[in-house]
Each structure stands twice: as C-alpha cells, then as structure tokens.
Amino acid sequence: MADAEREDAAETDTPNSSDAKEKNVISSMSDESGTLLRRMEITVAEAEKRTGKKAVNMQETYTVYLIETRPSAAVNGGQSVAPDALWRRYSEFELLRNYLIVTYPYIVVPPLPEKRAEFVWHKLSADNMDPDFVERRRVGLENFLLRVASHPVMSNDAILYHFLTKERGWKEVVYDTGFQAKADSRIRALNATFRVKNPDKRFMEMKHYSDELQSITSQLLRARARVADRLYGVYKVHGNYGRVFSEWSAIEKEMGDGLQSAGHHMDAYAASIDDILEEEEHYADQIKEYLFFAEALRAVCRKHELSQYELETASLDLTSKRQQREELATGIVRTFSFKGMTTKLFGQETAEQREARLKMLEEQIVEGDDTVKEKTSECEDIVSSGWEDMQRFKEQKDRDLREALINYAYMQISMCKKGIQVWTNAKECFSKM
C-alpha cells in the first residue's frame, strides 16, 4: 500500500546529522499541489479524558485527542476507507510546533489553540476540563494540523507525517533530530537585546505591524468579552418577566391566557442567548488565532534580525582581523590597539612571534570569510523565503479574517431575526389580552 511505502520512507529518514532540516524534507518546497493535505484527509475527531501517572507517583488527568487520517478521495479513487487513528495529547502538539519553529525559522508557523482559557466572560468557565473548552480546543488543533499540512513547505516534513501516522516512538524521533539544542540556543539569542545596523526595512515594518496586530486583537477580544457579559445579563433578566407574567395571569380573567403565553416567549428569549454566545465564541477563536499568529510573524522578523546581526558581527570581526593582519604585515598602526600599546610599552616582539601571529590571523581570516559567506547566504535565505512566506501569510490572514467578519455579521443578522420573531410572538399574545 502506498501508505506503508511512505511510512517506511519516514522511518528510514530518521536523521542523525546536525542538519536536521534537509533530511526531513521529502520533496522541495512551493508546490501546493503536492501538499500533504491534498493526498490525505486529516481530522481531530474526538477528545477523551485520561488519567495517568506522572512522575513521583502523582495522578494526573489530561485530555487526549484522536487524530484520524485516511487517503483523500483523489488518491483512493473515491473508495471509502476506514481511517487510521491515533491519540495525542496537547503537549505533543506543542512539541511538534516547537520542532517546526526551529526547523523552519523563516516560516510563519500556525499557532496552537490556547493552553488555558483567556478572555473569558463570566459565564464561561476557565476550566481546562470544561467540555465546551475541550471542544473548541479540538477544533483549534484540527485547524492547526490542516494549516501545517497545507503549507507548501512544512507539509513535506517527515516528522509531521510521523506525528500523524505513528503513535509510538514519535517523541524519541523528534528529540533525535537534535532540534532541542538548536531551540535552546535560538531562544537565548532571540531574548537578548542586540542592535542591528542594517535590518531589512520591510521586515522592520512587518515587525511593527505584528506588534500592532497583537495589541489590537487582544484589545478587541477583551472588549468583546465584556460586551458578551452585558448582553447575557440583558437577555437573562427578561426571563423574570416570564415568571411574573405567569403569576399575574393567575389573578386575571380575560388577560390570563395572553399573559401566560407571552411569559413563555420571554422565557424562550432569555434562553436563546446561550446558543448565540456559544456561536460567538467560535468567532472569538478565529480572532484569537490571529492574535497568536501575530506572535509567530514577529518571531520570523526577529530571526531575520538575529541572522542579520550575526552577519554584521561576523563581517565586523573579519574586517578587524584583516586590519590587524595589515598592521602586522606593514608595521603601520592605524588604529589604537591594545597590542600596539603593549608593544610600545614593553618592546617589540620577536620575528618568530610575529610570524606565528600572522599565520594565526590568516587562518582566522579564512574561517571568518567562510562564516561571513555562510551568514550572508543564511540571511539572504531568510529574507527571500521569509518574505515570501510573510506575503503568503498576509493574503491568508486577509482572506480568513474577512470571512470571519462576514460570518460575524451573519451571526448578528441571525440574532436580530430571532429577536424580531420572539417579540412579534409576544406582541401577538399581548394583543389577545
């Protein structure tokens, strides 16, 4: 079966070299028709609670998610096949994402759904075990996988494929790529402050934009949560009308029936807000995704800065070493150097010493030259591929958010129509009083 073939390929691809990236890309990038998603259907079908033993004999309860895959209709010729399935927990998704971030530093890697519920309005529980939260997380995880599997570059990754198709041993395979070491050093470097002399202007603008996007989306989410809270209150208080109309109808003769039925409509009105707001949560999730996406975008810009900085540093170093060599060779001291000082104070060095130093410098210069060439190429890579992916991301963002906003408008329209319906019904009851 084609699947087995691919599986074998994935397994033999387990790399042991330091350059994880090349070994894990099955085919080269930018061909969307070759993305994994075209060949394979992926769903995160279910969520289940498990209890297990953590270290130190402690019980923990966690949720696992069922990933189902099957060859797509295009591959299978329309035959329906039972899906393959495996369980993964949230932390494994996190591991996958961390791997992708390190392996593809110039790609805006899609975010995971939030670990803990934030931007909640009062009725929603912030409990990770809450079924509504788990369900929304399931959707978010599926979304993540779909995005990665449809990305022109990332979808070809072997680790990704392994994650989707083989439950056991995946963690070991990931760690074997050695990405962790790279991750740690990257994080340290990115967290440091450094000044870049000539960053790419476009990347700087993008970074600035990502900051603004983060800020504005979190503002939006907070304001929306507060609005939801208030709207909930408005609807629920109308339920009190239901009760009082019912009580009042008991002492009335002709008015009784009209009041009673109107009361039922008021109850229905009050109850309707639960579904309305639950649906709005999905909209909030879409905005949230781009809040987190902004962070991923920023990370790419920062990586550019880092590589540019490293290039600049390497260049400076090379230049200074060349200068030193020149001084050593010609004896002319152009710039102040400690060596020059000490030489003046303590006397010249011997010819052998000078020769030794010159030789060392030459070696360093050759090395430095290589480093500069490497860094330059790396930088150029990041700039071109990174820019390309950022453009792709931008178009995707505009598409997705536009659709989210349209859906939001439709949600509001639906809410208005329901409102008109309920009050028209109530009015009819009133008119029969």
Next chain:
Amino acid sequence: MSASTPKTLSSSGQKPIQEICHPLSAAEEAVVRTPSPDVANNTASIEDKDLSLPNGTPVDTSSPASSSSLLNRLQLDDDLDGETRDLFVTVDDPKKHVSTMETYITYRVSTKTSRVEFDLPEYSVRRRYQDFDWLRIKLEETQPTHLIPPLPEKFVVKGVVDRFSEEFVETRRRALDKFLKRVADHPVLSFNEHLNAFLSSKDLNKRAGLALLTKVGEGVKLVTGGYKLRLRPLEFAAMGEYLDTFTGKLGTIDRIAQRIIKEQTEYLAELREYGPVYGSWAGVEAGNRDNNAAVGVEEDRNHSSSGHHSNGNGLQAPLEGVAGGVASVAAAMEELTEDMSQDFLPVLREYVLYIDSMKNVLKKRDQVQAEYEAKLEAAALRREERTTVPSDVEKCQDRVECFNADLKADWERWQNNKRQDFRQLLTNMADSNITYYQKCLAAWESIIPLLQERPADSFGRGQDKVI
C-alpha cells in the same frame, strides 16, 4: 336615588344614569353596534376578520401596527355602547411661564363638545398642575363613591430631576392628558360641575368653584373615622385582595423593567468601547499598507491562486463595516432604553397610584357600611319604641347601596380600562423591541455587500460569495 345625583339631564338624548347600560356589570360583553370583532371574547386572530370602521370604511389590516390601533379605536367605541362621544379633551402645548414669584409650566386644555351643559362647543384654556390637583380634590369631595383617576406625582423626589426638562414635561403632559380623558370618559364624573369649570373658565377662580359647590349641594359629607367595619362583603374583599396582589406584581414588573434598563445601559457603554476597536484595527491595516508602499513593496493585486481576488488591503473595508454595524446597534439601543424609561415606567407607576385610589374608595365604602351597620344596631336596640325603621338609618342604607352600585360599576369599568391600558403598554414594549431589532438588522444587512465587495465591483454585486 343616587346619593350624588348629577344635574338633571335634559333632553340631550342622554339617559338617566341608572338606565345607561355600562359595559360593566357583565364585563364580558360589550354591546356593540358596529361590525367590529367582539373584543372581549376575541380569540381568533385579527387577520381573520373583515374589519371596518364604525362609519363603514374598510380597514387595512396588513400591518400589525394598524391592527392594534384599530383595536384601540374600536375599544373606545365599545365603552360608550356605540354612542358617539360628545366630549373630547386634550392636554398639550406646554409652555414655561416666568414671573417674579415663580416659574411654572402651563398646558393648553382643549375641549370640543356638543353637550348642552357647556355654553360653547369649543374651549381652549391654559392650566397648570395646581389646577389639575384642585380638580382632582374637588372630584373626590363631590363624587366620593366614585373612583377618581390618579394624577402624576406632585413632587419629584428621585434624584435631581429637572422639572423643566423636555422629557419630564412631556411625561407629565401625557399623564395629565390621560387623567383628563379618563374623567371625560366617565359617565358620571364627566358631568361634574368642577370639570365643567375647569374646562371652560378663562380664569379658574378656585373660590368661585367653592361657591359653586355649595350651590349644587348634595355633596355628601362623609363621616370618616369612628366606625369600624366588621366584615367586608365577599365581593369587595375579593377586590381588595386582587388589588394587593396586583400591586405586588406591578412592583415586580417595575423592578424588572428598571433592571433591564440598567443592564442595557451597561451593554451600551461596552458597545461604545468595542466598536471603535474595529476602526482602530482598520487604521492599523491601512498603516501597514502605507508602510509597504513606502518601502517599495509591490502589492500583488492579482494573486489569485485560490481564485479569490483580494484588494491590496482586503481588511480595511470589512473592519470599518463592522465598526459601523456596532455603532448602529449602540444608537438603536440608546433609543430603546429611552423609550422604556419615558413610556413604559411612568405608565406603570401611574397604575400604582390608580390602585391606591381604588383602595381608598374601598375603604370609604367600608366606612359608609360601617356607619350604616352601627346605626342599624343602635336602632335595633330601640326597636320597642318604633315600628318603622328610622329615616336616618334608611338614608344610610341607601347610601350603602348606592356606593356599592357605583363602586361595582366603576370597578368593572376600571378592570376593562386596565386591560386595555396594559394591552397597549405591553404591545408598545414589544413594538419598541421589534423596532430595535429591525434597526440592527438593517444596519448589519447593509454592510454585507461592503464586506463581500471586490475592489472592482460596483454596488449590487455583493452576493456572489455565499456563506
């Protein structure tokens, strides 16, 4: 004979009070001459009937609004047994008067009538709240067995309400108009001398009114206090119980309405923070686009791998659209809360006053009955001395019976009015909410084409992306 006989009715066509068949006693049936639905027993929907106005004009029942207003017109006709009303009063045109002593508001009181009790067919006078108050007191004094409609409260207690603000004056005007209309509609009260004076005198000299009172005489000076009723008859006890329960329900409804207004106001405040964020976001997107242009980025306008045309910055328009939508919702919500504050709550509160008046009338009735029973007892003790019932006891008995009759009649009338008033009130509440949602619906529907708009598209083609 009735204890408080109105002036002898001349041959204007009006029947003596005992003969007028109120739509009261058998409250269910309104004697109706016009081909209109029997409102009291109406269970079928309005659309089913072939409605026409009393004068035969067919009525358009297609819109709910016209159906309910038609209903109101028919109800008023019902109250007068299909007889044409001959006394129309209106309170309007508030004006501020500033004098050295005080500042106050007067209202124009317009009257149109064909009654012979009035010298002229039309009147237009200006009255202030004090004058209405005077009228009410006089009515209570001269028609003690009848339920006098309430006035809006004299003093404004709550907060620092501006007595001269448009909303306050308008609310008051409506209540005064209602008061006068109720009095004018009442088969007995509308013939009261003081009402006549109130409506017709250029200068409402209140002392002259007093003289008028003593001339007419027959004002029953009730002895209040001193007599305690042992047992309220069942039907009046039932009325009292109803009033107590009803007051409770009205209080609850008032609290709920206030709570809703409060929640809506807070919702409104949050909306006002929320909407503009979309606008700011649109600015961020625009800024990004400008920056891209500044650094020489070519906008790939025709990138359409998915067949979707996005303009250079596809988010600005949708974001601004949503900002607009939210702003419209906020505006509509503000109007809704205003409606409820101004129309709903005052009418609700006025009914509480009405109930208090009714309770007082019940108490007065109890007094009269108590007096009668006391005198009867006293007379019984002296029975050996007489054979016939003494005349003052007889008078008391008459009084009790008249009071009971008047009260019962007024009760039925009040119940009917209450039903209409609340039907109107609640229907208006429903209408306000429907209007709110309609406004919001229109606002959101109008931005859908904007959200779906492609840059090259002109209006009217926004429907191609169907969700």
